Amino acid sequence: AQSVAQPEDQVNVAEGNPLTVKCTYSVSGNPYLFWYVQYPNRGLQFLLKYITGDNLVKGSYGFEAEFNKSQTSFHLKKPSALVSDSALYFCAVRDPSGGSYIPTFGRGTSLIVHP
Amino acid sequence: DAGITQSPRYKITETGRQVTLMCHQTWSHSYMFWYRQDLGHGLRLIYYSAAADITDKGEVPDGYVVSRSKTENFPLTLESATRSQTSVYFCASSEYLLSGANVLTFGAGSRLTVL
Numbered sequence: 001a002q003s004v005a006q007p008e009d010q011v012n013v014a015e016g017n018p019l020t021v022k023c024t025y026s027v028s029g030n031p032y033l034f035w036y037v038q039y040p041n042r043g044l045q046f047l048l049k050y051i052t053g054d055n056l057v058k059g060s061y062g063f064e065a066e067f068n069k070s071q072t073s074f075h076l077k078k079p080s081a082l083v084s085d086s087a088l089y090f091c092a093v094r095d096p097s098g099g100s101y102i103p104t105f106g107r108g109t110s111l112i113v114h115p
Numbered sequence: 116d117a118g119i120t121q122s123p124r125y126k127i128t129e130t131g132r133q134v135t136l137m138c139h140q141t142w143s144h145s146y147m148f149w150y151r152q153d154l155g156h157g158l159r160l161i162y163y164s165a166a167a168d169i170t171d172k173g174e175v176p177d178g179y180v181v182s183r184s185k186t187e188n189f190p191l192t193l194e195s196a197t198r199s200q201t202s203v204y205f206c207a208s209s210e211y212l213l214s215g216a217n218v219l220t221f222g223a224g225s226r227l228t229v230l
Contacts, residue, residue: 032215032216034218036219036221041223041224042223042224043205043207043221043222043223043224044158044205044207044219044221045221046218046219046220049216049218051214051216090157090158094215096215101146101165101209101211101215101217102148102160102163102173103219105150105157105158106157107155107156107157108157108158
């Protein structure tokens, strides 16, 4: 079985400060991990993914995420937050050894960047 | 225009009525999905499809019906709408990748209100 948890419903950060949105996962094998972002009244958009290789993955809009196998985490980070980064962020996981092509999404974390 | 389109974007209906939400994608992606998004629940998978004429139930299929006679279309029907089906519905598609690292592309959503 595959599962993912986003322990924070909301993250508040001041513009210009670094941000972190947390994600932990559970799979039986090696995970495929994804981050998506949802702006108000829009569908989800893909940000970045980890499949294999370098643990630090860079994605769109200056975001990056670090895969940590020992902590089963895939936290989303950005060195300097912008007000326009305010959105809902979803982490997703897929266990390729499970035979399913369907990812499991977390409940989402609302990121609020204050001017 | 290329992409994934959902219609209608907004719909208000009454309890007991049949409602169909349309989803059309122009990429000939193999996989298509229907999710509902509700506060406190994140994204929940309703139905999914691996190809034309192949559909499967997701996490919350009760009260919904899908069909996929053509690769590009994946309509979702609420046969007798209930108030608990008030939600925002997202259609998504993804191509088949041998690596399994497929990314979902989402439509803009259909906001359904059942009175």
